[in-house]
Amino acid sequence: MCNAILQCSSASLTQNIHLLSTVEFDKEHGGPIKMKIEEANINGFLSIQDENWGQFRFTAPCTLHRSEMPIESLEKRKKQPEGMMVFLCVPVSPGRSRLIWAFPRSVNAWPEKIIPRWLHHLVSNAVLDSDLYLLHIEERKFAVAGLDNWHKACYVPTSSDNMTITFRNWFRKYCEHQIGWATPVVNQLPPTPSKDQLMERYWSHVMQCTSCTAALKWMRALEVGLQVASVAVVGFLAVSKGKIVTSVVQRAAVVAVAVLCFAASRWLANFIEKAFYFQDYVHAYQ
Numbered sequence: 001m002c003n004a005i006l007q008c009s010s011a012s013l014t015q016n017i018h019l020l021s022t023v024e025f026d027k028e029h030g031g032p033i034k035m036k037i038e039e040a041n042i043n044g045f046l047s048i049q050d051e052n053w054g055q056f057r058f059t060a061p062c063t064l065h066r067s068e069m070p071i072e073s074l075e076k077r078k079k080q081p082e083g084m085m086v087f088l089c090v091p092v093s094p095g096r097s098r099l100i101w102a103f104p105r106s107v108n109a110w111p112e113k114i115i116p117r118w119l120h121h122l123v124s125n126a127v128l129d130s131d132l133y134l135l136h137i138e139e140r141k142f143a144v145a146g147l148d149n150w151h152k153a154c155y156v157p158t159s160s161d162n163m164t165i166t167f168r169n170w171f172r173k174y175c176e177h178q179i180g181w182a183t184p185v186v187n188q189l190p191p192t193p194s195k196d197q198l199m200e201r202y203w204s205h206v207m208q209c210t211s212c213t214a215a216l217k218w219m220r221a222l223e224v225g226l227q228v229a230s231v232a233v234v235g236f237l238a239v240s241k242g243k244i245v246t247s248v249v250q251r252a253a254v255v256a257v258a259v260l261c262f263a264a265s266r267w268l269a270n271f272i273e274k275a276f277y278f279q280d281y282v283h284a285y286q
Contacts, residue, residue, distance in 0.1 A: 033160035040166055042174050047163050058167065060174070091179050095139065095189040099128070117211040122275050129199055129281040136198060143189055147177040196278045206276045216276050219268060226265035233258040 039046045044063075047056040057065050066084075088100040101124070141153040156165055171177060192198075206212040237254050273279075 033158075035159045035162045037162050037166050040170070042170075045166050045170065047166070056163065058163075058170075060170070091181075093181070093185060095136075116215070118209070118215040121205070121209065121212055125201055125205070126279075126281075129279065132199055133195065133281065136192070140189060140192065148172065195280060199281065200278050201275075202277050212276065216272065219272050223265050223268045223272065226261045226268065230258045230261035230265065233261065 033049060035047055035049045037045055037047055042060065044058040044060045047058070049055060054067055057067070059065065084104055086102045086104065088098075090098040090100070092098050138154060142150045145153040150168055151165070206216060233254055237251065237258075
């Protein structure tokens with residue numbers, strides 16, 4: 001009996017070791033990004049990745065350009081739609097940056113003509129929220145560990161971390177971990193704000209965006225309209241005193257309309273708060 005158990009355990013362990021040595025994907029279907037760095041010098045570096053990602057070139061001091069691998073047929077290259085992401089991260093002061101980004105394309109996608117611009121911005125804000133708080137915390141961990149010891153504050157074991165490592169080495173070697181501010185400032189990080197202050201959306205984006213501002217106004221108006229409708233329906237039911245709405249079914253339908261209007265107004269108020277003001281991003285739940 002014991003020998004049988006030991007044999008089964010041994011076979012199971014051998015099978016598990018075999019799986020660990022052959023499987024390249026985790027349970028979320030993620031896979032490694034193979035990457036190597038070339039031409040690393042004061043002018044920047046070139047990152048060659050696998051066929052799905054192409055190559056990235058960092059041109060000092062602040063330009064990262066991604067391009068596809070060369071295509072043998074020029075005709076195929078002409079037929080393929082092309083797009084890019086223009087992402088500007090402008091350092092404003094220690095601990096603060098201004099983000100500007102755009103997505104120019106070589107073809108017009110028909111969904112772009114239907115989906116309003118403010119809805120695209122909601123998706124973009126969600127992407128930013130997924131990184132913003134982590135970057136904020138990591139920046140302070142680097143400061144505590146010392147910029148020369150930044151690698152002790154984070155774990156960078158894979159080849160897909162090579163661009164981060166290479167950029168940090170470039171920044172240390174040629175910039176001494178410093179940004180040349182237009183006016184002299186004390187290179188000290190400000191106190192960490194609360195999460196709702198750090199990830200707020202209204203003052204940082206909505207009030208400066210015509211599309212989001214317009215969407216916020218009509219949603220607020222719709223919220224008020226739903227609340228007024230809910231009160232009006234209840235008032236109508238009370239005033240009528242059974243003269244207009246006579247049956248139980250009719251009264252139940254009127255009450256249901258009032259409840260639905262009120263519930264819709266509460267849902268809309270919650271949506272407005274998360275979309276245009278603040279929504280906490282908890283990575284463990286995403």
